[in-house]
Amino acid sequence: MNTKTTHSPSLAARYIAYGEIVAFPTETVYGLGANIFNESAIRKIFEAKGRPTDNPLIAHISDIAQLRGITSQITPAAQKLIEAFFPGPLTVVLPKHPQVPLVATAGLQTIGVRMPQHPVAKQFLAACGVPLVAPSANLSGRPSPTTWQAVREDLNGRIACILKGDPAKVGLESTVVDCTGKVPVVLRAGGGTLE
Numbered sequence: 039m040n041t042k043t044t045h046s047p048s049l050a051a052r053y054i055a056y057g058e059i060v061a062f063p064t065e066t067v068y069g070l071g072a073n074i075f076n077e078s079a080i081r082k083i084f085e086a087k088g089r090p091t092d093n094p095l096i097a098h099i100s101d102i103a104q105l106r107g108i109t110s111q112i113t114p115a116a117q118k119l120i121e122a123f124f125p126g127p128l129t130v131v132l133p134k135h136p137q138v139p140l141v142a143t144a145g146l147q148t149i150g151v152r153m154p155q156h157p158v159a160k161q162f163l164a165a166c167g168v169p170l171v172a173p174s175a176n177l178s179g180r181p182s183p184t185t186w187q188a189v190r191e192d193l194n195g196r197i198a199c200i201l202k203g204d205p206a207k208v209g210l211e212s213t214v215v216d217c218t219g220k221v222p223v224v225l226r227a228g229g230g231t232l233e
């Protein structure tokens with residue numbers, strides 16, 4: 039496969055519409071995205087990375103309204119965290135909507151969701167018009183990439199497109215918080231602080 043590199047969010051979004059996978063910049067690290075409702079596109083992420091299929095992916099949204107289509111309940115704990123920290127390096131885990139394929143969540147009935155604040159990520163997600171699922175854009179077992187050149191070193195020839203942007207500022211994955219119960223639980227420390 040010939041991997042296209044571009045600065046154009048709208049061109050990159052066209053690959054998503056065709057069912058392909060695209061690496062894109064966010065404030066945490068570069069992500070590797072697929073349409074959350076396209077099962078075969080999601081499988082391409084696991085193949086390209088060599089990612090174990092029991093490792094769930096995080097959904098990325100450009101608009102709060104998109105939460106309705108991918109979660110079945112927004113708990114009070116999630117509501118508060120979303121108001122305080124979206125957009126930013128925080129992922130909230132919520133019960134998933136039945137229309138989200140189980141391949142995205144590694145068979146779990148819950149889904150992690152985050153809204154990036156990076157301007158290029160926002161433009162790209164908005165141009166896609168659907169939420170994307172996206173892990174970091176590296177081969178499984180390798181460090182998460184903070185530059186598009188590092189993405190190309192790992193994934194050239196394995197993915198359809200790299201959307202080029204500046205180096206990722208945070209350089210750490212998002213903080214993941216389980217919001218399915220009464221009390222939120224931090225599952226993974228990351229780019230957001232505990233406070």
Ligand code: AMP
Nearest residue numbers: 094095131146148149150172173174211
């Ligand atoms: P990444 O590999 O950076 O894309 O982040 C994925 C990680 O987020 C997983 O390995 C889990 O630690 C966490 N995660 C994603 N979705 C869920 C979920 N539904 N429930 C619990 N943890 C999740």
Ligand code: MG
Nearest residue numbers: 173174175182
């Ligand atoms: Mg990763």
